[in-house]
Amino acid sequence: MVMATATAIRTTRKAFTCQSLIGSDNLPSLNLRKARMPHARSVDDIIVGQGLAGTMLAHFLLQAGRRVLVVDRAAADGSSRVAAGIYTPLAGKRAALLWRAAAVLDFIEVFYPALESELNARFYFPHPLLRIFKNEAHRAAWQRRREQDAYSCFLGAWLEEAEVAEAFRAPHGAVQVLRSGSVATKPLLDCYRRRLQAQDALMEADMVYEEISPGRDGLRWRNIEAERMVFCEGFRALGNPWFPALPLRPTHGDILTISIASDDALPIAHGEFFLVPVGGNRYRAGATYLRDTDDLRPRADGRRTIEEGLPSMLQLPFRVRSHEAGIRPTIIGHHPFAGVHPQLKSLCIANGYGSKGVLFAPYIAHLLTEHLLRKQPLPAELDIQQYFKEQT
């Protein structure tokens, strides 16, 4: 049933691709400057989507002096708005070191505080993450990492059960993961949206692919002319007719906001689920992972899974305050992707952040900006060219 939905999205995309102009020789010159429509507007870059990907890209392009227009649905429903906002250099049961972890952290540890100052807002909360081991095998896998040089700067205190805060259940112990923390994504995005609105750089609209006319020297969407359009649509890129071969495999996730009766503030913790402090006695708790659905609604079974699973790591009673859900733009493989369409140079994309948008979106937006404006090559493992090569 859910697979059928994803297939339907892909089928629509395929049908439209067939009717679209994809060979650069066939592209019309739009004569953008000559054939002006009434009330036509001209910008440098249109960005589709104001999640983390689109917001960060808009930020760097605006900083470079570009005239940017971000187009986002009025009811912005991106996964960035429900994300718990955790960032950490180590992922998964085996504590895999993420792509370019040290360089990416060097970047965001400067970037987010600078953005806070610029926006006069607080949303960046660096703090070691308490990784609670689920069993002895889990602990052993992490213990092996401790012996590897590349991990030494990311692993802090190793805690036995008795040393872990009483609020947590940790019979197999825990370790502190350094250079971790959280970003309050919704306040950040709301704040940036207001800034874009104040600069007349945001339009609340649904981008309909059939309304986009890419040409040799730019593109037109409705009555707006632009040099390029960058798609940052999150999981909805599955329906994008110009980028059919990207390895997106969206994953639905439920997340709860809970209150915990505790006198002490608890740190970010990750055991069976994660727990992120959001102020007072409130915490975000989650999340679930369900593949191949485009139904954004919170699921009752997802809520139940989190509610029933939390006591495996949390000893204190809690109350559910709210329940949200989103769809992560997860990828098959390891890297997000970004780049320029090989034939339609005015069409670009940045996507595939999976559950790591907080860590990667600013860094990759910066790389993409350098690529678009200063012709700096993208790292091959990110560049979408690899997926087009596979097709030919």
Ligand SMILES: Cc1cc2nc3c(=O)[nH]c(=O)nc-3n(C[C@H](O)[C@H](O)[C@H](O)COP(=O)(O)OP(=O)(O)OC[C@H]3O[C@@H](n4cnc5c(N)ncnc54)[C@H](O)[C@@H]3O)c2cc1C
């Ligand atoms: C439950 C849950 C918990 C998560 N926790 C974390 C976490 O702790 N840490 C972390 O780093 N990540 C987390 N994530 C993942 C994170 O949300 C993603 O990595 C990241 O936010 C994706 O950003 P994005 O901008 O690519 O997509 P999105 O945030 O989905 O944004 C896409 C935007 O494009 C808009 N859009 C799409 N199509 C159109 C169109 N045709 N016209 C106009 N607008 C359009 C959408 O409305 C949306 O605003 C979590 C996700 C979920 C669901």
